[in-house]
Amino acid sequence: MTLQLPIKRIGIVGGGQLARMLASPCATLQVPLTVLDPMAGSPAGLVATSEQIGSLHDPRALQALVEAVDVVSFDLENVGADTLSALADAGASILPHPDVLRLIQNKWDQKQHYLKHGIPTSACRRVDGSWASVEAFGVPCVQKAEVGGYDGRGVAIIENEADWQHRLPGDTFVEAYVANAIELGVMVCCRASGELVTYDPVEMVVDPELHLLKYLLAPARIAPDVAQQARALAAQTVASFNSPGLYGVELFLTVDGTLWVNEVAPRAHNSGHHTIEACVTSQFENQLRALLDLPLGSTTLRRSAVMLNLVGAPGYVGSPVIDGLVPLLSEPDVHVHLYGKQECRPGRKMGHITVLGDSTEELVAIAEDIAATVVIRGENRQ
Amino acid sequence: MTLQLPIKRIGIVGGGQLARMLASPCATLQVPLTVLDPMAGSPAGLVATSEQIGSLHDPRALQALVEAVDVVSFDLENVGADTLSALADAGASILPHPDVLRLIQNKWDQKQHYLKHGIPTSACRRVDGSWASVEAFGVPCVQKAEVGGYDGRGVAIIENEADWQHRLPGDTFVEAYVANAIELGVMVCCRASGELVTYDPVEMVVDPELHLLKYLLAPARIAPDVAQQARALAAQTVASFNSPGLYGVELFLTVDGTLWVNEVAPRAHNSGHHTIEACVTSQFENQLRALLDLPLGSTTLRRSAVMLNLVGAPGYVGSPVIDGLVPLLSEPDVHVHLYGKQECRPGRKMGHITVLGDSTEELVAIAEDIAATVVIRGENRQ
Numbered sequence: 001m002t003l004q005l006p007i008k009r010i011g012i013v014g015g016g017q018l019a020r021m022l023a024s025p026c027a028t029l030q031v032p033l034t035v036l037d038p039m040a041g042s043p044a045g046l047v048a049t050s051e052q053i054g055s056l057h058d059p060r061a062l063q064a065l066v067e068a069v070d071v072v073s074f075d076l077e078n079v080g081a082d083t084l085s086a087l088a089d090a091g092a093s094i095l096p097h098p099d100v101l102r103l104i105q106n107k108w109d110q111k112q113h114y115l116k117h118g119i120p121t122s123a124c125r126r127v128d129g130s131w132a133s134v135e136a137f138g139v140p141c142v143q144k145a146e147v148g149g150y151d152g153r154g155v156a157i158i159e160n161e162a163d164w165q166h167r168l169p170g171d172t173f174v175e176a177y178v179a180n181a182i183e184l185g186v187m188v189c190c191r192a193s194g195e196l197v198t199y200d201p202v203e204m205v206v207d208p209e210l211h212l213l214k215y216l217l218a219p220a221r222i223a224p225d226v227a228q229q230a231r232a233l234a235a236q237t238v239a240s241f242n243s244p245g246l247y248g249v250e251l252f253l254t255v256d257g258t259l260w261v262n263e264v265a266p267r268a269h270n271s272g273h274h275t276i277e278a279c280v281t282s283q284f285e286n287q288l289r290a291l292l293d294l295p296l297g298s299t300t301l302r303r304s305a306v307m308l309n310l311v312g313a314p315g316y317v318g319s320p321v322i323d324g325l326v327p328l329l330s331e332p333d334v335h336v337h338l339y340g341k342q343e344c345r346p347g348r349k350m351g352h353i354t355v356l357g358d359s360t361e362e363l364v365a366i367a368e369d370i371a372a373t374v375v376i377r378g379e380n381r382q
Numbered sequence: 383m384t385l386q387l388p389i390k391r392i393g394i395v396g397g398g399q400l401a402r403m404l405a406s407p408c409a410t411l412q413v414p415l416t417v418l419d420p421m422a423g424s425p426a427g428l429v430a431t432s433e434q435i436g437s438l439h440d441p442r443a444l445q446a447l448v449e450a451v452d453v454v455s456f457d458l459e460n461v462g463a464d465t466l467s468a469l470a471d472a473g474a475s476i477l478p479h480p481d482v483l484r485l486i487q488n489k490w491d492q493k494q495h496y497l498k499h500g501i502p503t504s505a506c507r508r509v510d511g512s513w514a515s516v517e518a519f520g521v522p523c524v525q526k527a528e529v530g531g532y533d534g535r536g537v538a539i540i541e542n543e544a545d546w547q548h549r550l551p552g553d554t555f556v557e558a559y560v561a562n563a564i565e566l567g568v569m570v571c572c573r574a575s576g577e578l579v580t581y582d583p584v585e586m587v588v589d590p591e592l593h594l595l596k597y598l599l600a601p602a603r604i605a606p607d608v609a610q611q612a613r614a615l616a617a618q619t620v621a622s623f624n625s626p627g628l629y630g631v632e633l634f635l636t637v638d639g640t641l642w643v644n645e646v647a648p649r650a651h652n653s654g655h656h657t658i659e660a661c662v663t664s665q666f667e668n669q670l671r672a673l674l675d676l677p678l679g680s681t682t683l684r685r686s687a688v689m690l691n692l693v694g695a696p697g698y699v700g701s702p703v704i705d706g707l708v709p710l711l712s713e714p715d716v717h718v719h720l721y722g723k724q725e726c727r728p729g730r731k732m733g734h735i736t737v738l739g740d741s742t743e744e745l746v747a748i749a750e751d752i753a754a755t756v757v758i759r760g761e762n763r764q
Contacts, residue, residue: 004761005702005720024406027429030720030733047409049428280715280738295712302684320387330677333662338387338412351412356662379386 006030007292011069013056013084015042017339017349018075018268021276023047025285031292036065043339044075059083066092071291073245075267077105078148095291096245096266103241104266108146108173114261117240119233121261122252124175131161140177143168157211178260181252184220185271186234188247189286192293196239197286198231199279199299201251202271202307215367216307217360218274222253233259241266246287248272270309274354277335278305303333303356306363310351310376312344318378320344328374331366333357344378351376388412389674393451395438395466397424399721399731400457400650403658405429407667413674418447425721426457441465448474453673455627457649459487460530477673478627478648485623486648490528490555496643499622501615503643504634506557513543522559525550539593560642563634566602567653568616570629571668574675578621579668580613581661581681583633584653584689597749598689599742600656604635615641623648628669630654652691656736659717660687685715685738688745692733692758694726700760702726710756713748715739726760733758 010026012019015037023044026033032049035042036056045051052068054061057080066072066087072094074084084098104110114121127133134141145154145168156168157177183204190196203220204213219227234249241247241264248269250262272283281289281297289296312320319342328334338351353370357363392408394401397419405426408415414431417424418438427433434450436443439462448454448469454476456466466480486492496503509515516523527536527550538550539559565586572578585602586595601609616631623629623646630651632644654665663671663679671678694702701724710716720733735752739745 001708002703002705003707005704020409023409023429027402027405027722028717028719030722032428046414046431047405047429289711294708297711298714300714321384322387323384325385326383326676329671329679332680332682335410337410340409340412 008070011065011072013079014075015044017043019044022284025288046340097243100241100243122176126173131164141174146171178252181254184251186249187272187283188234188238191290192244197296197299200301201230218305274305274307306367307354312346312348313377314346316377318380321379322376324374390452393447393454395461396457397426399425401426404666407670428722479625482623482625504558508555523556528553560634563636566633568631569654569665570616570620573672574626579678579681582683583612600687656687656689688749689736694728694730695759696728698759700762704758706756
């Protein structure tokens with residue numbers, strides 16, 4: 001088969017760090033990348049072949065992107081899915097299909113999809129707003145906004161009536177709180193031909209007090225047969241969407257050994273960042289291959305890895321400054337990624353660090369050390 | 383130490399594939415990259431933060447680049463070294479120092495430098511143009527243009543008087559032909575602090591009839607102590623230039639086990655392309671770290687590798703098309719790089735392929751198979 005170069009032109013709705021990291025395999029395979037973002041100079045806009053400026057919900061902006069490229073995908077869920085669905089119906093190549101995006105945008109609909117397809121997930125219920133209805137469901141429970149949640153926003157843990165009085169506004173539902181579960185992430189990629197690959201499950205280590213991700217371990221500290229089950233369940237979940245693309249599947253492994261699907265992101269995912277250095281083929285290269293309908297690459301994990309997000313430190317805003325970077329670079333197999341964001345704010349994801357090694361114990365110690373010494377923050381006190 | 387982001391802005395004279403591959407670590411470390419090239423849409427210009435259009439010898443274009451960034455380097459030797467030297471003398475940060483570039487631009491001067499510093503290299507002599515003077519030096523020998531050689535141009539093998547009658551024009555010299563030598567390449571990187579790292583020697587496997595590189599093997603098929611000597615000699619050679627940066631050192635290993643320095647390139651080099659996937663830190667990331675004066679990364683080779691250049695097939699010109707790519711992508715640990723060149727011509731470097739594996743024998747077989755099945759060419763017959 002003779003392929004004309006470039007093979008295809010790719011467009012991404014959203015110019016964040018996920019689209020930015022896709023730019024590297026795009027350059028490697030000579031694939032022009034256009035990103036749509038509301039702001040010029042977005043993380044991906046800075047490194048893409050071209051950027052278009054516009055709202056991610058503006059039908060004209062989305063149409064302009066679709067017309068400028070051959071295949072479109074997205075780097076976040078909060079985009080104009082109705083417009084994208086209409087464009088796909090009119091023949092545009094948008095992967096995963098915007099109907100999947102629309103389903104996933106609504107967490108209640110997503111849960112119903114899992115229940116309908118026999119995919120194990122925690123119990124859930126819409127409640128009428130009264131504390132009695134929540135108590136009847138059972139506490140502790142998790143309240144979730146049906147739409148718009150992201151990076152821990154739109155999720156609240158409800159343990160008692162006082163929590164419920166400060167509950168999330170808008171359309172929400174409650175689901176069972178999975179106590180002491182291990183949080184796993186499995187990246188899954190599939191292409192139009194039906195070829196589907198899964199990556200080794202990673203373990204998300206969460207700070208028990210702050211409920212924030214501390215670091216991610218690859219592979220997860222679970223038995224091989226459980227890892228196999230997690231990959232199979234993630235594959236089944238993605239297959240249920242029936243649309244090619246890259247997906248991040250979040251799972252709970254409960255204390256009694258049951259696997260539950262928590263949520264799915266129909267895009268590159270934070271829990272796959274280590275794949276850039278740790279795997280034969282990164283999540284971003286496989287995402288690109290799926291968009292181009294090329295054979296998918298091996299997901300083999302070369303070495304164990306730990307990945308920490310670099311998030312803006314509290315109390316500071318402004319242009320980013322970083323402490324602790326220089327000594328870190330002297331360590332072997334430490335890989336620093338900075339996202340090019342021009343403004344640092346508390347809690348904002350500014351980059352990540354991946355460390356490869358031979359033992360999980362060693363990597364955990366390194367991660368704790370990095371967390372204690374590397375600080376990214378704005379240059380001004382808030 | 384608190385670092386402001388971006389750490390520094392980098393400028394590269396020349397927008398070819400070497401600058402293009404530097405763009406990836408630049409993006410990863412949030413380093414703005416500007417390239418100067420005579421043509422808009424050069425391989426690196428397509429993926430850099432910004433491109434400047436101008437001759438690589440034009441003092442005004444070089445000065446504009448120096449003024450737009452914090453540190454300048456180059457991705458080829460054929461650039462305006464006198465102008466760059468003057469800019470460096472006036473305080474611009476240009477690495478390696480343009481005086482090194484100027485020395486290396488002239489292959490005769492380069493040889494004299496090695497002789498002066500006690501670095502083993504093959505015998506050489508300027509001859510007076512008569513066949514008698516060549517015969518007195520000894521044949522077979524290699525005639526080399528003093529300036530302007532590149533990718534096999536400016537080099538001729540002289541075996542007899544007929545060859546000499548078709549000799550290279552201009553200022554040239556002859557050097558001893560090193561029969562049946564193994565050609566080795568060692569990448570060396572050093573930073574201002576004095577820290578210096580070397581990569582494992584690679585072996586350049588040359589087609590004995592066409593005198594063209596067939597593929598490159600990492601590590602080279604040589605004894606560990608010889609590999610150690612090659613690294614030490616390459617380090618000594620680079621140290622003799624006394625200027626930070628990335629260098630590609632080409633060596634001959636003669637049949638009697640002697641190592642000779644052939645030539646040095648003061649930049650990223652074809653013989654380091656495999657380091658992108660095969661080493662903990664790629665030649666490009668270490669080049670960037672050297673330009674930023676940050677600690678250099680580990681050069682450890684993770685797995686054995688073979689690297690083939692994808693060069694334009696004879697008989698065709700025009701927009702590039704490629705055969706044999708799709709089945710190749712199904713193979714594990716195969717990494718395809720395309721350089722974004724919009725015009726394919728016979729012999730033009732259009733990309734490269736790196737394959738990682740556990741045994742050299744297996745990799746050689748794969749390389750032969752790829753060479754027989756993957757063809758890149760222009761879309762039109764010449």
